[in-house]
Amino acid sequence: MEMVWLTISGLLTLAIFSFLYKDNPVYKFAEHLLVGTSAGYYLIIDYFNAVKPNLIDEVFKNHHYIPIIPGILGLLVLFRLSRRYGWISRWAIAFYIGTGIGIAIPVGMQANIIEQIRGTMVETGKVGTPALFSIQAFSTLFSNFNWHNFIIALNGPIIIIGVFCTLAYFFFSKPHTGALGKIAKVGIVFLMVGFGASFGYTVMARVSLLIGRLDFLVNDWIRPLFKI
Amino acid sequence: MEPPGESEVLNMRNFMEKFLKLDRRYIFILVAIGVIIPLIFPIGLPIDITDHVKNIYDAINSYPPGSYVIISLDYDPSTIPELNPMTYAIIRHCFKRDLKVIALTLLPAGPGVAEIVTKECARLENKEYGTDYVFLGYKVGTDAVILGMGEDIRLPFPQDYYGTKIDDLPMMKNFKNYNDAKLVITVSGTRMPEYWVAYAYQRYHIKIASGVTAVMAADYYPYLQTGQMIGLIGGLKGAAEYEKLAGLPGKAFIGMDAQSIIHMLVIVFIILGNIAYFIVSWGVKKGGAK
Numbered sequence: 001m002e003m004v005w006l007t008i009s010g011l012l013t014l015a016i017f018s019f020l021y022k023d024n025p026v027y028k029f030a031e032h033l034l035v036g037t038s039a040g041y042y043l044i045i046d047y048f049n050a051v052k053p054n055l056i057d058e059v060f061k062n063h064h065y066i067p068i069i070p071g072i073l074g075l076l077v078l079f080r081l082s083r084r085y086g087w088i089s090r091w092a093i094a095f096y097i098g099t100g101i102g103i104a105i106p107v108g109m110q111a112n113i114i115e116q117i118r119g120t121m122v123e124t125g126k127v128g129t130p131a132l133f134s135i136q137a138f139s140t141l142f143s144n145f146n147w148h149n150f151i152i153a154l155n156g157p158i159i160i161i162g163v164f165c166t167l168a169y170f171f172f173s174k175p176h177t178g179a180l181g182k183i184a185k186v187g188i189v190f191l192m193v194g195f196g197a198s199f200g201y202t203v204m205a206r207v208s209l210l211i212g213r214l215d216f217l218v219n220d221w222i223r224p225l226f227k228i
Numbered sequence: 229m230e231p232p233g234e235s236e237v238l239n240m241r242n243f244m245e246k247f248l249k250l251d252r253r254y255i256f257i258l259v260a261i262g263v264i265i266p267l268i269f270p271i272g273l274p275i276d277i278t279d280h281v282k283n284i285y286d287a288i289n290s291y292p293p294g295s296y297v298i299i300s301l302d303y304d305p306s307t308i309p310e311l312n313p314m315t316y317a318i319i320r321h322c323f324k325r326d327l328k329v330i331a332l333t334l335l336p337a338g339p340g341v342a343e344i345v346t347k348e349c350a351r352l353e354n355k356e357y358g359t360d361y362v363f364l365g366y367k368v369g370t371d372a373v374i375l376g377m378g379e380d381i382r383l384p385f386p387q388d389y390y391g392t393k394i395d396d397l398p399m400m401k402n403f404k405n406y407n408d409a410k411l412v413i414t415v416s417g418t419r420m421p422e423y424w425v426a427y428a429y430q431r432y433h434i435k436i437a438s439g440v441t442a443v444m445a446a447d448y449y450p451y452l453q454t455g456q457m458i459g460l461i462g463g464l465k466g467a468a469e470y471e472k473l474a475g476l477p478g479k480a481f482i483g484m485d486a487q488s489i490i491h492m493l494v495i496v497f498i499i500l501g502n503i504a505y506f507i508v509s510w511g512v513k514k515g516g517a518k
Contacts, residue, residue: 020256045336050368103371107426111456119454159453198446201463205310205442207263207490208464211483212309214263 003225010221013213120163162190237510244504255497262493266485273488275481280452281469284437284459285321287411293326296409298377300416300424301345304337307417307441313480314439314467315345315415321474323353323360328399330409332364332385334373334420339366339389358397365389370420374427378406378434406434411458415439421448425456439466 015030058067073095079088141153168180169187176184222228288297299319303311322329333342346363355361364385367373376384381403387393394400402408412434414424421438429436435458440448442463451457461470464487467480 021253042337045339049336049339049366054368100371103375104426107430110430111422111426111451115454115456116450119450194446198443201442201444201446203494204463204465204487204491207487208310208442208483209307210259210490211263211267211464211486212479214260214486215267215309215479215483218264218267 006221007225010217013217017213120160161186166190241508244507247504248501248508258493259490262489263486266489267482270482271485273485275465275468275472275484277469277473278466280460280462281466282459282473284318284413284461285470285473287435287437287458288318288321288325288327291325291327291410294328296328296330296403297322298330298332298406298409298412300412300414300420301331301333301338301342302335302414302416302418302420303341304335304417305341308341309479309483310441310463310467311415311417311439312341312345313464313478313483314461314470316349316478317467317470317474317476317480318413318415318439318461319346319349319361320353320476321470323349323355324474326360327410329361330364330381330400330403331361333366334370334423335418336366336368343389358392359399362397362400363389370423371427374423375431378428378432380404406432409434411435411437413437413439415461417441417444419444421451421457425451429456437461 012030012033015026016034018024019027055067055071058064059071073092076092077089079085137149137153137156141149165183165187167187169176169184169191171180171184174180291297299315299322301315319329319331329346331342331346333339342365343363346361349355350357350361357363364381365388367384369384373384381400382394385394388397406412406428412424412428414421414436416438417440421436421440424436424438428434436456437459438448438457439461440463442465445460445462445466448457448460448462452460461467464480464483468484471478471481
């Protein structure tokens with residue numbers, strides 16, 4: 001029985017891959033099947049993992065009636081389907097955004113702004129943290145000159161110069177001419193390196209997904225199916 | 229050496245123009261061959277270990293047996309090829325060190341994947357449910373769940389995935405909140421690690437490590453640099469590193485041969501494409517617009 005499911009899965013994978021040759025009805029069938037089953041799957045998953053345990057069971061089994069309030073707010077969102085009463089959905093959305101922002105701003109500021117600025121200015125001394133302008137890192141480099149120590153010593157200065165120049169590029173209150181223009185150009189170089197690293201990782205991720213699918217086709221499906 | 233004649237330049241330009249217009253389906257075939265051959269006949273190309281991956285491995289090795297590790301499997305079937313290998317390696321490494329694993333997921337579609345992975349790891353390492361590991365399942369409300377776990381894990385998870393009360397699970401009787409855990413590892417194909425850093429690390433100062441898809445890895449280096457994460461496993465390469473460190477070669481280890489070959493192929497095509505582009509441009513200048 002397992003081999004039947006593997007075969008269905010393998011054939012559907014090949015159907016999706018057929019798009020690489022050109023668009024065709026087999027690909028369209030597999031695509032629509034994916035969209036339809038995904039929508040149904042997520043609907044059921046959301047109902048049984050969110051609505052039922054948090055609302056239905058709480059109210060009818062445990063007799064806790066507070067969840068009725070968020071339940072009603074959730075239903076209000078459905079008013080978006082009506083042109084006339086669509087504005088009612090804004091109450092629920094306002095509540096959601098208001099509480100979300102209130103919870104997220106303090107910790108978000110700390111994690112994404114304050115800690116990042118601090119990490120650029122001082123040595124945090126935490127595990128895995130490169131030392132910024134660390135005297136010790138440079139003394140290690142000069143006492144034992146090798147590629148690893150060179151990179152360790154330069155990590156911090158590169159980060160500081162990169163942050164400074166990139167921020168200069170995004171400073172729009174003064175024309176990018178003279179010294180500011182030159183610094184901004186260095187900032188562009190850092191941005192390009194950043195985009196290149198992200199793109200490289202993206203290629204790696206997409207290739208990984210391909211490897212996963214082809215590994216399934218070859219090692220999990222075809223080889224056991226034909227006993228090779 | 230004499231400069232090339234006009235006919236030679238023209239021939240070269242025509243050839244390179246054809247190269248630039250190469251049907252991309254030939255490239256797809258080359259990529260497929262480049263992946264399939266090493267999957268059938270592994271080459272065993274070397275894999276270097278990076279500090280960010282080793283930090284997680286060292287942290288897990290440093291904890292005494294019986295310590296608690298929370299593993300949040302925040303991914304769904306779409307990222308299984310990248311994230312399953314690292315999850316297997318991490319959980320099995322925790323089991324080998326006799327650490328107690330509390331598994332959960334913050335994605336609605338996560339339980340299906342997470343349950344299979346935790347059960348399979350437990351089967352491979354002969355671990356028992358409730359004593360060596362638990363699976364809490366999914367709970368809606370990411371930030372509220374993470375914050376609630378900081379107060380008492382029973383607030384967001386009064387019972388496990390199978391409906392057993394938390395206090396009825398032997399390993400959970402003495403576990404209250406993050407203070408009782410050594411580390412939180414989030415394996416994610418979403419932006420969930422940011423939530424764990426913002427709410428669990430910033431608020432409760434629990435150590436965070438994460439395993440992410442390669443697409444997301446570059447975004448998380450700032451969190452490493454500031455010490456908000458102790459380590460990062462990025463994509464299939466990171467997973468292969470962890471498998472190598474833990475001595476548990478698996479899908480990532482096998483896949484890295486194919487990954488390296490395809491990367492070489494991409495580099496070769498980028499170089500050839502640029503050479504062709506410059507030759508065609510040079511030919512146009514030399515021989516006039518076609």
